[in-house]
Amino acid sequence: MRLINLKPGRYSSFLGVLPFLILAVVYLVASDARHALNEEDKLLPTFEALWDAVKMMVAEPDEMTGEPILYTDTLASLKRIGEGLGIAAAIGLVLGIVQGVLPLFRSLLSPFSAIVSLIPPMAVLPILLVIFGMDEPAKVALIAIGVAPFLVRDTQQRCMELSDELLIKVQTLGGSTWQIILRVVLPHVMPRLLDALRLSLGSAWLFLIAAEAIAASEGLGYRIFLMRRYMEMDVILPYVAWITLLAFIMDWILVLIIRKGFPWYRKEKA
């Protein structure tokens, strides 16, 4: 039988878990091998050491804050990424619709936003740090600046794919520009904006961790870069896994919102 015709059938979920299992086994073997040579090895900590570190960061209060470090770091990072994405989404929605629906404003703003979107956000970070110092706005602004241009351009595209026929029809129903934006454009754009937001989660985390690595006193990115100095892999590895899990949950929440809030969206696409 050809490989293209072989279907996994009931082994499907097992196949999905397999790579994770293989990774765990490879890690275990490698870690054992390194510890056999050197009891003090820090590169690949044993599962016991990892577990102890996790207990420490979840349960033991930090001297500075009185809270466990994972708690303060997670809270700080989620607040930043939430605010950054929220601001980016708001900018994307407003500018995207304005540029997508109003030709006059498209001519006015499109060249400008096309150029602005080419500025590498990381190159702007020093400027943000000069302006905002070590305070929160610098990190939030980096995420917003990093993600917003994509959302603006994507939303503009989505608006422009509304058919001429539909826009004419709603005009013959007596709709004003404002009403058309509210009742036709906005429902069309919202689920698509959330889809675009899902795609930007990766870069949002990238900008968050970069900003925290350079200028922060708490946060998930700050912690892993701090621990790197002491080669504390037993903290860094669980942190990376935790960040991955958070990213996964955020994506999943967005999927749920799209599914529950816009039931017609999937039917329309199908």
Added chain:
Amino acid sequence: MSYLQIRNVWKTYEDNVILEKLTFSVEKGEFCTLIGPSGCGKSTFLRMLLGQESTSRGKILLEGKELSIEPDSDRGVVFQKYTLFPHLKALENVMLGLELERSPLLGKVFGPSRRKIKEEAMEMLESVGLGSSAAKYPSELSGGMQQRLSLAQALVKNPKILLLDEPFGALDPGSRGDMQELVRNLWKSHNLTVFMVTHDVKEAFELGTRLLVFDKVRIDPHAPGAYGATLVNNIKLDKKERKKGGNDDVNTYETSLA
């Protein structure tokens, strides 16, 4: 004075003349069918009636007043497709026109007046035979049902003229026949003034009370864009006479076109 007057209307794009010297008038309650070969400007003419395109020269008067240069609720339209709002259920699609009229700020009506609008929209939905599909999204409706919904959506606004741009072009023969019947009945019961572009000559004869034939009469082979199409035949279809004469009449019309 006639209901709709077309006075020496031209449409040109740069040096290309699309339509030239259109002059005729139409009375209230007429069902005009527009036919002609492709590229003869009949759809362009419909778009001018709609306000989607402007006239290059001349005037179009509706009840003595010049048509607005952008689409408005004087003119209802049904295109071949893509004219339903995918995020609204069938009933809400019909309600939209009424809601936009009553709520300038939100475009959405609440409370008791919403109930009234709902009833009105439901009545319209039932008149096109979609009463049982009120809670369905457009994507869940068949092609014929979508066109019915599109009709209901336009009619609920009581447009002064109803424009149909090949409304049955994408339908299978069965639902096409049903739709023709429906359009004829709605035209009678609502006393509509209709303009319908079609490729189907038989349909044009059967539905229309006036047949408007567009074609190019002058052709300069060295400058294809120099002359535009115009109205070559404006035929009043007298239904009574046709019934008496049977099919022969249709044939005479067709030979006169050729």
